[in-house]
Amino acid sequence: MxxxxxxxxxxxxxxxxxxxxxxxxxxxxxxxxxxxxxxxxxxxxxxxxxxxxxxxxxxxxxxxxxxxxxxxxxxxxxxxxxxxxxxxxxxxxxxxxxxxxxxxxxxxxxxxxxxxxxxxxxxxxxxxxSRTNPLLRQAAQIVQSGELGAIRHVNASFGFAFRGDESHRLLDPDQAGGAIFDLGVYPVHGVNLFLGEPSELYGFGTLAPTGVEAHAAALLTFAATESRPPATASIACSLEADLPFRLEVLCTDGSLRFDNFLLPSELTLTRGIGPDANKETLVTQWPGGxxxxxxxxxxxxxxxxxxESPLVPWRDTLAVARTLDRWLLSIFPPLDPELVD
The missing domain is CATH 3.40.50.720 (NAD(P)-binding Rossmann-like Domain)
Incomplete structure (x- = not known):
């Protein structure tokens, strides 16, 4: 059309x-x-x-x-x-x-x-x-250019203390509630934007009384590619604690940080390492919500x-879906281990 x-x-x-x-x-x-x-x-x-x-x-x-x-x-x-x-x-x-x-x-x-x-x-x-926000797209371009060196670690988290009723959709298993689908999808997409799909995932989580995950974290590892050495990432989401909405990309020659990567208005860009590092703040604005x-x-x-959009391509949506599956599986392992491919 x-x-x-x-x-x-x-x-x-x-x-x-x-x-x-x-x-x-x-x-x-x-x-x-x-x-x-x-x-x-x-x-x-x-x-x-x-x-x-x-x-x-x-x-x-x-x-x-x-x-x-x-x-x-x-x-x-x-x-x-x-x-x-x-x-x-x-x-x-x-x-x-x-x-x-x-x-x-x-x-x-x-x-x-x-x-x-x-x-x-x-x-x-x-x-x-968040993946269509100009500041996050600019961050991805900066890292991809190589000016900050190779990525070594990405850290992303998103959480808030939910105090609503257990019948709310966030805690309702029949409506696919839980922290990972509602909140964890953002950290996973944030990591995917910079590192792609993980080679391994080691996850942890605790459950709400309704049986859905209320708090979850994971360590992700990424095999080396032609453009970078092996890397790691840590992600967390929670309906029990006010976690920062933070995304950090730590590289060999600098770093970048969003204090709110869901709707970023500022990006802290650090070029260099140690006392000689140079910090710069990039800003953006947006209309409405x-x-x-x-x-x-x-x-x-x-x-x-x-x-499909090049900003949220199908391959990345599918890679994130596989990662979410693995994260959930680390919290809710199948009764029969042979059911896992």
């Missing part, structure tokens, strides 16, 4: 908090995008959402939204356990899809969805907004007829 001269027409699937945030940011780009429809499993919720955001059409089912001929791309903002089914529904209806992170809840499901998008010739992207970069990338890809 290519719409060079017209605004990209968006549909919103589900009416939760994140759907509202992205819809408000879409409204900040009136020259390139418009929200024309919203779908929910409840017509009343869809109508209330439509009234709040001035959306012309509201549907009481996801299928009706997917069938709307005036929709170019659908943002799937439902709970994790629903991502595969709803995204498949939209792709089979001929719609491009942006799916809230994680794309699905397993590498197998992720591969299935990517294959379907390829077969249908339709755009698909995991909504990992910070989702305009992600929205703009989707719009660009659709106008260019691209099936």
């Amino acid at each position: 290519s719409r060079h001269d017209a605004r990209i027409r968006w549909g919103i699937l589900s009416t939760g908090h994140i759907a509202s945030v992205l819809t408000r940011d879409l409204a900040l780009l009136p020259d390139e995008a418009e929200v024309v429809a919203v779908g929910s499993r409840s017509l009343d919720k869809a109508q209330r959402f439509a009234a709040e955001h001035q959306i012309p059409r509201a549907y009481g089912s996801y299928a009706e939204l997917a069938a709307d001929p005036e929709v170019d791309v659908i943002y799937v903002a439902s709970t994790h356990n629903d991502h595969l089914g709803s995204a498949r529904l939209c792709l089979e209806a001929g719609k491009a899809v942006l799916v809230e992170k994680p794309l699905t809840v397993s590498a197998t499901e992720t591969e299935e969805l990517i294959e379907l998008a390829g077969e249908q010739g339709l755009f698909l992207m995991e909504a990992l907004w 910070g989702y305009t970069f992600e929205i703009g990338e989707v719009n660009r890809c659709l106008r260019a007829g691209e099936l």
Whole structure:
């Protein structure tokens, strides 16, 4: 699909908090995008959402939204356990899809969805907004240039002390709750951006009363490549403690650090080692909630007829899904070890 001269027409699937945030940011780009429809499993919720955001059409089912001929791309903002089914529904209806992170809840499901998008010739992207932020992209370019030397270690964490009810989706196993899918996906993507997929993963986690992981950490190792020696990374996520939203890339000739890599406004860049090191602070700004970069990338890809974004490519989404599988497996090992490949 290519719409060079017209605004990209968006549909919103589900009416939760994140759907509202992205819809408000879409409204900040009136020259390139418009929200024309919203779908929910409840017509009343869809109508209330439509009234709040001035959306012309509201549907009481996801299928009706997917069938709307005036929709170019659908943002799937439902709970994790629903991502595969709803995204498949939209792709089979001929719609491009942006799916809230994680794309699905397993590498197998992720591969299935990517294959379907390829077969249908339709755009698909995991909504990992941090990877579209200009400052994080600039950091990746700096490291890739080699000016900081070889990467030796990456450290990334994201956590907060959740005090809500056990019935909340964050702690509900039926909705694929837990710290890793909601929070850990960000550190894994952060590490992936700089080092790719790990060779080995050694994980640890503790469980909430509902049985989902409430706190998790892992050490990742990376084999040497033609461009760098072996490297390591440490990641952590938590629903029990306020962990820093930090990403650090430590290299042989310098380092860089984000104190909030989810929505980075500042990057501390250190060139050199020891007392002679030179520190520089790079800054950026964003409109609204910070989702305009992600929205703009989707719009660009659709106008260019691209099936995947180079900023969040399918190979990285699939690599992250495999890493999340391994992290979860380190916390929830199978009863029968022979079931592990």
